[in-house]
Amino acid sequence: MTARPKTAEKSSFLASIVRKQIFIPIAALLLLAIFNLIMDPSFFKITLGHNIEGNPVLSGNIISIIDYGSELAILAIGMTLVTAASRGQDISVGAAIAISGSVVLRILCGPNADAATLQAPIIVAFLASCIVAMAFGAFNGALVSIFRIQPMVATLILFTAGRSIAAWINHNKLPVVNDKTFAYFGGYIPGIPIPTPVFIAIACFIVIWIVLKFTTLGLYAQAVGINEKTSRLNGLNPAFIKFITYVILGLCVAVAAFIKVSRVSTINYSVVAKDIEMDAILAVALGGNSLSGGKFSISASILGAYVIQFLTTTLYKFNVQADALPAYKAVVVILLVILSAPIVREKLSAFFKSLRSPVKAESKS
């Protein structure tokens, strides 16, 4: 009897991997990587070149993926927390990005939107946009936690109004930042060949890791998501915890918006970060997190975000016809989401078990 659990553990190694939450995004990444390796190994080629200012830059598809995936990965952090605690999603992040990006440019360019030099230090602009984005996060959070409005309905307000608010902030003008240092944050810092957004994203991962490690936020968010009543009876304040997750998402939005506006040094209110909320939610889903709250894994969501970017880059690389692009994406997404469904994973792990156990039984006898 004592030996039995041990062998079971061994035999179900594959099975247990399949059951792990992080399995789905990793498997998806591997699948995409293998697909690319077979189709064209040069996909993984990374070259060191120079940009127009003569600074060294690394380029290649892999670099593109970790570079352009940064914003989505950062948003996935906040979206996972919101999903876990409030059992719903914030669909206003795209609009909120437009707002906080607009704030950054408003402060950098001043009122006339066509300044040759910066009107304020970049850090001031960034901090101001953080405050604004967190205030809008707080607005959403208050609607959800205090007024108990469904998250999707509550955030629909900002989703509808956000891009117009963003345009208001800059008096409908499209400011362009001419300062080169501002472009560092979405491009390269001279001398460092890795794109800056990658570093920003990593910094965010470290911060959230520390927060979850040394505070009870993760546990509380999970508890509230699983059962609000019980957690209240246990002395938690569900409303506050929900509220705070929205504020954190607001902060993520500010960082993502900062990268986005820095990339092109300008903003277009109607198209910046368009539909990014759906990608962020998808990242959470691909990470195997339940969209109805409760247990969550942020690292799985982050990987999910990179899976989406990997897919996008792959489709661009193979030059899929423009009008067919969404269809291809949809097919892959459907496959991944079905794979990540608990029922399918349960079946898969059972399948692997049944594969291994006869072998084990034979070797034993």
Added chain:
Amino acid sequence: MKMKKVLAMAVSTLLCGTMLAGCGSSNESSNSGSSSNSETTTEKKTDAATTVADSGSEDNNGGGSSSGDLIKVGIINNDPNESGYRTANVNDLKATFTKENGFDASFAYSLKNEEQINAAQKFIQDEVDYLLLSAADTAGWDSVLKDAKDAGTRVILFDRTIDADESLYDASIVSDMAKEGEQAVKWLESQDLASYDIIHLQGVIGSAAQKGRSGALNDTAASKGWNIITQQTADWNAEKAQQIVQSVIDSGKKFNVIYAENDDMAKGAVAALDRANISHGVDKDVVVIGFDCNKWALEELQKGNWNYDGQCNPFQSTYILEVIDKLENGETLSQKTIIMDEKGFDAKTITAEDVENYGI
């Protein structure tokens, strides 16, 4: 319990704070004269509505008092925040239809067709002489335009056409997107490049601008044997354009033309080129073509970083004035559909005045 109360207080203060912040930003906007988003703002409505809209209405209000000589016009347009094009369009109309020029103008903005139709009905009840219309959607206008006809209101469409019988409106002033594309492609042809290897960045598939501008390039590429390396939609988005061009560069394909269907996408493409140290612009390796003539884009032309920018003319008011003059004098129009002149700017010949006059 105490904790809870304190928290509730804190949250409600925050809420109030955000509300105040919201007020602040909207006040700013009304100073600039841009009207608020999707509310259908006929003058009287705004007056009754919020104080925010009130201060804004001074700008665009003819004053309600109709002195005999003024021509009453009701202008229905899309949301001024929609794009730089729309902002320029709205400002142009506002600058033209003023009391000084002999007009009593009322404005209504909405991206929604039903709201626009409601506004139109209201204008007809107010007995405006002219109804100027840039419809959000092509369908659903028949009955309201019939009402206008019965009421003796003249209807002039601008910027966008609708699916209604020609007899229901007096004139239609539009851009010809296909012509814009043809102009740009003709210019490209005249450059006589040794080979044409083109990255084609498309707008949102199915939009009028995309269809017109893509069509022209596709036709010529097919007939002249130009090589379209990549044809992909970047949804008017600079950053997507950057990714697409980046992926072409990463795959090592050679190209020497970027045909972007708006300025934003051209900008994104150029960012990718800069990153890979590929020279672009006048007498450089890659020819860059954009559309819409944003001011900053024309400045790029001036600097020689881009090669060509095609105009999509938002300044319809002079055409509208011409039509109104003719109708007021009892003349008949030779044709109902008027296609606007649209320019294309070459980096080699663009002047500072062009940037000033045509930049939006």
